[in-house]
Amino acid sequence: MSVDAVTREFREFFNDKPTLVTSAPGRLDFLNTHQDYKGGLPVVAVGINLRTYIAISKSQGEFTVASGNLRDDNVEYVDKFSLGELKLLGGKWFGDYVRAL
Known part of the structure; x- marks a missing residue:
């Protein structure tokens, strides 16, 4: 998958271009899941070779x-x-x- 592919799929589905297309890398949390952004305990996180893609419009x-x-x-x-x-x-x-x- 790529930003271009997500943009193309969005246009095919909605008959319009997206206002924003973005992507974020995947990660796995081995210990204390969700604690890092809550200011809690340390988290052992490992990046993986998967991404999440999102296309949106108003x-x-x-x-x-x-x-x-x-x-x-x-x-x-x-x-x-x-x-x-x-x-x-x-x-x-x-x-x-x-x-x-």
Whole structure:
């Protein structure tokens, strides 16, 4: 995957160009997961050769989230919601990660 590939997939899905495309390296936490950004105990973190890519654009209250990985796995990969009706769906629904932000 690359920034160009994510941009292309975004255009294909939404018929528009993204406002922002970004990427972050993956990492594994071996000890004290989530404590580093909470100011807690030291964390043993190791970088890995995987990345997360995100493409976004402005919305007018209705949000649509699509996962390219889930699409490639032939499972439900689109979540739509509005801030006025924001609730977690549970059951390991991928959209809950975005809804909880």
